[in-house]
Amino acid sequence: MPFGLKNAGATYQRLVNHLFAPLIGNTMEVYVDDMLVKSRTADQHIPNLSAMFTILKQYKMRLNPTKCSFGVASGKFLGFMISQRGIEANPEKIQAILDMTIPKTVKDIQSLTGRVAALTRFISKATDRCAPFFKALKGTKRNITWTAECETAFSELKEYMGRAPLLSTPEHGDILVVYLSVSASAVSSVLIRSKDNAEHLVHYVSKALQDAEVRYPDIEKLAFCLVVSARRLRPYFQAHTIHVLTNQPLRQVLQKPETSGRLVKWAIELGEFDIHYKPRPAMRGQAVADFLSEFTKPQASAATQLITEPNPSPIQDQTPTENTLDLTQPLWTLFVDGSSNAQGCGAGLVLVSPDKVALEYALRFNFQASNNEAEYEALLAGLRLAKEMDARQIQIFSDSQLVVHQVNQDFTAKDASMTAYLQHARHLLATFHAHSIKQVPRSENSHADALVRLASALEQGMGRHIHIEFLAQPSTQAPLICTIDHSPTWMDPILQFLQNQTLPANPAEARRVRHRSARYLVINGSLYKRGFSLPYLRCPTPEEGHYVLREIHEGICGNHSGAGSLAHKAIRQGYFWPSLHTDAQAFTQKCDKCQRFANIPQLPAEPLTAMVSPWPFAQWGLDLIGPMPEGKGQVKYAVVAVDYFTKWAEAEALATITAARIESFVWQSIVCRFGIPNSIVTDNGRQFDNAKFKQFCSNLKIRLCFASPAHPQSNGQVEAVNKIIKKTLKTKLDKAKGCWPELLPEVLWHRIAFGRHHTGARSLTVASPLFTFCRCVSVFLFSSVLAVYWSVGCDNERSMMIDPKACFSRTFAVAA
Template sequence: MLLDAENRYNMMEKLALTLITAKKKLQQYFESHTIIVYTDYPMKQVLNKPDLSGRLSKWAIELGTYDIQFLPRKAKKGQVLANFLVEIQSFTPDTLPELLELEAEWVWTMHTDGASNSQGAGIGIVLEAPSGLKIEEAIRLEQFATNNEDEYEALIYDLELARDMGIRRLKVRGDSKLMTEQVVENFDTKAPHLTSLLKKVSELKAQFHQFELVQIPREQNQKADALAKLAFAGECPRHSAISRSHSPRDSEVFSTSSELECWMDPIIRYLTKSELPTHAKNAKLLCLRAQRYSIIHGTLYHRSFNGPYLQCLRPSEAKKLLEEIHEGTCRNHIGGRSLAHKAFTARYYWPYMMTEAHDYAKKCDKCQRFAPTIHQPAQVLHSIIAPWPFAKWGMGVVGELPRAVGGKWYALLATDYFTKSVVAEAYIMISKTDTMGFIWKHIICQFGIP
């Protein structure tokens, strides 16, 4: 039945049929509540078209009796669950563990890539199961690394992920020729910082029954490359990554979290355990940065220049603080600069306070709706030479022209500044009398005194 529906229905008909099915199963909710549908497809425009026909017309009339609103989808979390239910619809909860155990014996394919620049380093992973299920992950690395180190870090994380999922046969695809040849022992590894990483890769790949690493062209690894670049597209606290929790008895459970690692964690580890990044440059920067912080009763504080210590906040805590100050109990919807100053005077601190406060204030819906109207012009006003038609004229003499009938080879021209309309007349010679007659006949008598 599913295969038949896939062949007979287009995408819009499938979405409308999904709404019809949901309406039949949740009739009482559709009748008593406003239903909000998040979708990236223009369903509202399609269902409201007057020239619909066939089954889509019937469904549009049936859905039109309910209060249904169509909004663009913002977050991907709900869509991930929907896609997951569609993919496992033919399996029952009793057969799912057996399916995962069976897939563990099959060959899984993994695309990996690493990227780094002045903003940071990141890795991208695309893990594809034999059944077609894909797992995509973008991870930002705290320490700065070279491109080769980043490729090795991505491969190590791939192998750890596959090992924790219970995968026994793995085929890895990457676009780094140096890393691929070194892992398969075709190239020698002379750099000391790569030798330790290669040793870690060798220990991990020995834990698989079958392991294969193949270099592919860069254009065939675009998705993993895009995920790697996405990992460091912005500041670390503002990006989320996919985490995993593994139990030997349970199947793999995937969740999303935006605070797996934030700007505070490396500083806390250095101040409490003296842990430093492996890269020498990053270690030196962290030592210099940590001098402005202290840990008091297990809480990280920032040393201000001329005031008390400021309590450091994580990204979610900073967002809640801005929300409370801007539109909380004592809300006054202040601007971004005042919002950051209030958070600072309340003895709180996090990087990019001013930037995030400005961004938060700009996105406030009430501030945009009820802001005072600005009557000041956007730019300096300039006076207009001719504010209405035929108020100002420009005249000129053209000649000598090719001699015309009557021996005329000069012309008088008059152009209106506003409409750009032109008046012209030819003369043998242009005198004072001819000019006065031209102005009287063609300008004053037709359009009035300028």
């Protein structure tokens, strides 16, 4: 190839990959013009070299003898020293750093950071070590400020590079372990492999936090650290099982749909890898000495400082005994308070995580409760919240003497209500590994007390900054449960793996379940299918799936659509199961009305004709349906209008089809609701082609267009909607044909909510007319009966997940 071509390197690499394909990965590694022949023993080396030279001779390629080395135990490849011991840093690059003097100019610091960047895979927390150098570069480009911190970092860097670690190469089948660490300005990780009960370093990763990344919560920084590691070490993550050792609830955070939008994207990105989250054991190797703590500089939030700074005595002075709590493990702290007064009953609680992140929670009761019952309700709500956050041990502070002493078995519960609450509290406390409950004065529980005052106060005239959840009934009142026996379904293995990490005994089946589970998540005990865009798709049971298909097909919003359209509608409404298309086809085949009234194609297919409309409601198609069976009010016609852009349809039943009735319909249903259109397309009927209607359009500057008598497809948009309306009315009414005027609004609702010409996957327009016009979806009966999580975009790039059933059943709810 001639010099100067940009693709010369890639073309040459493609050539050598083709030539040495049988040897690459076994006895040879090739990168452009760097070729490495490797052998485990000296006896194998000569045949391996012979195989390479045979290929070179066959394709008439030559090597430069002055640049070749043969029979060496170690050598340089791609800038690294490769030997039987592992991968070492290039001694020349290390010596270049050791020989550097104290930088005096900007170029000297840039030279230092550039040399460090070439060896980052060998340097633990490289970004943190070089942070003082980056600070020195800020400001003017002529002068630098070389501080004592820079001097210390420079000396420590030289000392570290003098004993640069040796990298190990993982073998097939090895389980690799990842340790994560987060500092105030960077995230770092280390990938290691265990062999002979020892930890061997594979790769270091480090990245500086930029702009908004610095303001991420600590748990999101930890997730971001894992994502950065997966991106940089993608070949390792794809080829091996990864164990992430962390004491933080990282797996629970990545699987919760209430988390931020970026966490959902990260969870989907990590879903392709075989990642397992395990607690941290005792660290042994020198490679992970810098990763003893996951958060080197934890930042306390303002809400936590409000709790801990004024009155630190509840935590410092009343530390529980060591046989109750293990202070070496993460400890959650809970402050609870309840109140009952003439204005109402409520509870407030503050849950503080081990990272000093405070979660505020307020409840208002829709039932009457005493002060002691309100205190118990606050305690139970706090325990439920801590359990959802996967807390293992918890320290509780309450200002109720009765509740604290009854839970600690110092007082006896004699009242039936107190006995029921006490049993419920002990049942929840038994789910924690360790717990401790202490009484504190009300003055030291001011934060929870402020929340309970907010919850129990009247709502009128209050500006609320804390979300309040309404509790419909006491926690001790058992809900009515009707037991239904379900046969085993396809969801059972996936649910068992996601909830309990249980896999089938068959290795092939276990591998298949683990692979499929990456595309699903569990929300409140229900299985949902995740994708690259929200909303999540609810996975119903076979009974629920049959109900969804029946409601979509023949319910109040159904139009007896075909199998493909029916399955596509179910997915668009937020439901999914693997046999959806097969079940939809079987359902439509059993429908008597579909078999009797389905369309029978009689004409060959023709190419689609493009119909251009510049903006919504700029061009409307107008046509008539009828005569039909006479209905109430002696109506037997219908006038239909369709917008060419959004496919929005309007229709009205008429007794007579005069020019005055058409003019009234256009004025009331189109102009007064959607504005004056640019043009209207009609056929050549006398109701449209008359002087009165033309004058009406001329006064409003509406261009009136007539379809060719010999080519009615020129107004095909409204003709297609007419066909859908007549077919839907026919299948819904069957023999009761005179009721079509009452069902006409229902048919239009289906048309607006579900969509287009074809509502199936064949349609060119994916969005329904309602979504195209209002950017929202319609809620149907099955959507409110079976909870589906919808996405509502927020300004802070978060996604608020709404359960329609919960929203309609109570005033306001906030997921904890």
